[in-house]
Amino acid sequence: MDIPPTTQSLSNAASLAFKEIGRFKWLVIIGFLLSAGVSILIAVNQPNIYTAKMIVVPSKSKDSGGLSKLAGQFGGLASMAGISLGSSGDQTAAAIEFMKSRNFLHNFIEKRELLPYLLALEGWDRVTRKPIFNIEIYDSNTKTWTRTPAPGKNQIPTPWEGYDALVPKITLANSDKKGIVEIKVSSLSPDLSQNIANWLIEDINLFWKEQDKIQADQAISYLEKKANETTVAELRTMFYELIAEQTRTKLVSAASDDYLFKALAPAFYPEEKSGPSRALICIAITMLGGLMSLILAFILALKTRGQK
Incomplete structure (x- = not known):
């Protein structure tokens, strides 16, 4: 089955954009590192429950x-x-x-x-x-x-x-x-x-x-x-x-x-915390920040490719 020209063009553009993302790898890396740092600060400052x-x-x-x-x-x-x-x-x-x-x-x-x-x-x-x-x-x-x-x-x-x-x-x-x-x-x-x-x-x-x-x-x-x-x-x-x-x-x-x-x-004295899960907080925030950085890099790659 022939791929419609419009779909074919979008597919080619996306493929080229992914190749162009390598030019913005610094953005993705910085995004991951910043997200990881922020997640640690947030997790550490969460009081025990x-x-x-x-x-x-x-x-x-x-x-x-x-x-x-x-x-x-x-x-x-x-x-x-x-x-x-x-x-x-x-x-x-x-x-x-x-x-x-x-x-x-x-x-x-x-x-x-x-x-x-x-x-x-x-x-x-x-x-x-x-x-x-x-x-x-x-x-x-x-x-x-x-x-x-x-x-x-x-x-x-x-x-x-x-x-x-x-x-x-x-x-x-x-x-x-x-x-x-x-x-x-x-x-x-x-x-x-x-x-x-x-x-x-x-x-x-x-x-x-x-x-x-x-x-x-x-x-x-x-x-x-x-x-x-x-x-x-x-x-x-x-x-x-x-x-x-x-x-x-x-x-x-x-x-x-x-x-x-x-x-x-009687209710037992809780010697250990029940929350929060600081590891889960760090993972969630880091992954979210990294994903946003990746999306931003992809958009910039598409935009750069379109200007050529």
Whole structure:
């Protein structure tokens, strides 16, 4: 098959241009060397990232078996009385979603005083094992904010800003088949990563325990009122059984620290960095710079050839 003249001309021009690239090899070499130098500078100045991992399982104490039995025994009567005995179901997925919410994390940031670590941390001293803060944002000696706030922001930041910085550091993975939840926290400080992972489970357990206690108190008051109002013996029996179940919930919440989640092991202290990969950074930037230099040399070769 004959090659069209236009295609043949382009093919010949490209072939000649590749031959002409040799005249611009200095450009390609300099491009590779500059890219390699820049990549090394960028890679060296990247701070280490430390990731703490933790595996938790739903606590056995958070069991709705008693309520399920009552639902089977008194379901019909409860419906007549306008009371639902539906099972609370698996709360693991709901708890994981709540742990990502602003409601929970705003309170978490304030309680654990994390704002300086989220907004001003720029490194970690391996020798002294102390965080390094950006003095232009936060003075750790006087514990005062020195930053120049962006338009519409105050000098002292709010948990709203901290939330945006914290969420990318946390990874929550729920495995329904295995019945476990994996928590990963990454930051510039291994201490901070470990602490946040442990604190998250501690605080979600405390929150869920307090919420269930409040709901149990409200349910008991309501059920006692209903029991006093009714004259039907079966309904009174049901109400007192429900009161006993809610009282059990209160006792469990008071006795257990691992109310919703139980850690198979506390988060380990990450002694080695999880990132960044400095070798990969150097290779990627060097190859990109070299490719751009090669393309530029090819264009110059084509242009030079066209002028002849």
